[in-house]
Amino acid sequence: MDIGKIIKEKRTERNLTQEDLAQQFFVTRQLISKWENGKSYPDLKQVVQLSELFDISLEGLLKEDTGMVKDLSFDIKQKRLFKGLILFLAVISVGVISIFSFFWWVDLTYLEKDDIEITKITKQILPEEVVVVEQTGEEITLPQDVEYTVHFKTNKWLIDLAKISGTNVTSDAEGVEIQIWGHHKLFGAKKESKAVVYSNRDKLLNEEFDSNIGKSLYMYNRKKGAQRFNPQQAKDKDKWPLIKETSDKIADVKSLEKLPVE
Template sequence: MKIGQIIKEERTHRELTQEDMANEFFVTRQLISKWENDKSYPDLEQVVKISEYFDLPLDYLLKEDKKMVNELNFDSKKKKWMKYLIYFLITLSFYLVVSFFLISFYDGASLTKKDIEITKIEKILLPEKKLKNSKTGQELTLPEDIEYTIYFKTNKAFVDLSNVFGRELYTNEEKIVTQINTGRKIFGKKIKKGKISIRSNRGLLSEYNFEGDNTNINKDIYLYDPYKANKNIDWDNIPSYADLIASKEELNKLPLSKNKS
């Protein structure tokens, strides 16, 4: 005997209406009707409640209704997978929240020597050039100089090099200190190759008649490291806040390219 027929017989035997039973099981009258006409099946929890309500053994309700048993087995498996899915979504949400929290404190905007691999350095020759001081009318001679383009790649997490730029922080007679600033990105494709330039300051410095070695010639190039630096930076002690990425000996061996302009 199918479970729908059992429910109907037990209900009518006790002179209960479908409405009465629906109220007992906190379901609709229409659902009780579907159970009795085998158009729907109660779930496992409801089957247990039916067993207790009518004082019937569970095996009596289930043993002759194979379709009902298969439905319950399928429903049980579905609930199991839904449970796993909920656990997965909760775990994923947790990691996303943690990732957003960490990224807000993560310094991906400034790359250090250990974050990059230099793939190429291009050296451009700027020949000596004469010009006139716009303020005094005095003719000035810009000394020969060098500009560098440093190509590099990075595997640092969250770093996107689509908006990378270099900034010269400090220079003296022997060393140049530059900084690499980048964008940060959590999702989507990230650009991992970029370049920065070490520009010449000879025009600006000559314009204001600054003295000293204002060119990039015969100088080491250092990369600023914010993790090494402190609030009271001694700019003369470059190794305390920057790392050597290209020595003057290495740079002097590079072939020269003429300035296209």
Template sequence: MKIGIKLKEARVQRKWTQDYVASQLQVSRSTISSWEVGRTYPDLESLVRLSDLFEISLDTLLREDHTMTKDLSKNIKKGRKLKWIVALVLIICLPISFWAGQKYKNQRITYLSPTIVTATSIPEKLTNAEHIDLSFDVPQGLKYHGYTEFIENSVLYISLLANFETTNKSHAEKVEIDLSEHSDAELNSLKNIVIVDGEFGAPDKTFADFEQNEIWRVD
């Protein structure tokens, strides 16, 4: 199985958007898209971060993707055996894993309050070629870190993520909620859009628990 397919399956299984994964790896959304469709491949550092993020071993990510293996081998002196490539990957990955762990271990994730979010633009007809514009004030001590969104029972749930950081003042942010990963049929069936203070709310909660945070509805 190609590594791009594995990455997309892991992301979809967790109901994460490409934007969210991109924010975690500090790369662009187009980079994530290129990896998933097989247009490009992650470098070694990105492979380690993807392994940690999705909790998938490097062996599992690389297994069966012969093109990826060949791409890695081009960076090694011609004539080296594959076992030396694997050994080099492991040697490089260990310090990178430690560095990444040290860098991100203190970056606790929280959710921005739904009450501070305002919808500045929502298309009259929702299609996967459109996007939703939101604006909000990030409180002191937090930094905007991306969003997650999920459709369930004709409701689009949106969560805004933040990191705890040392900041001395609040600041305004704007974000575009991309709809391209949903089908037009799925979007046409929407009845409500709400902002929630958790990742898609919670499994034991329903729309009624978040109705007060509604920013759009079909009359």
């Protein structure tokens, strides 16, 4: 006897209408009719519910209905395949996210003026110094210059600072530009650090000396800096835009001149 006939027989024995049975299974009366006429089959969960309702074993419901067994087997295989596909996609997604997260976390992130709070700036004067060029034995006098140490802190989320997290990268007639950076870290991030503005007077040997004296300090601005050079400007240094046009001022000349020498 196929499962449809068993359902009809057991339903009739219990004086249940198709509508009564449909309400117990939260389906339509038409679906119950299709089960009983062999036009469709209940799913595995519904078969178990039928077994409990009619007090008949699963074997008793299924053993003679080969069509039902094949349909259930196919349904189970489909569900297993679907679960396997979901698991595969989940693994791939986690892998892709992990790769992108790794490169995001290990990469430097540059801070901008609004990301930091300057707590102190100190100044060191470098007096004139006579040095000997090793290659030629010639004596050269390095001119006086000044170096600064910019102490700062940040409250930017997930940013960890090193002992020194910034330095000067370029300068022009009016200003010295510094860049400050950090790394990503979930817990225990260091939030205070310093940026050192070094003198480059040793480049006098290469005729590239550019003193820090009489110049304001500026901080790299990513948005402005991205527009700093076009291909033509990069070839011609005289056409480079001024630092004050591409960075944010953090200390002007007058305030730097008033700093005590340490």
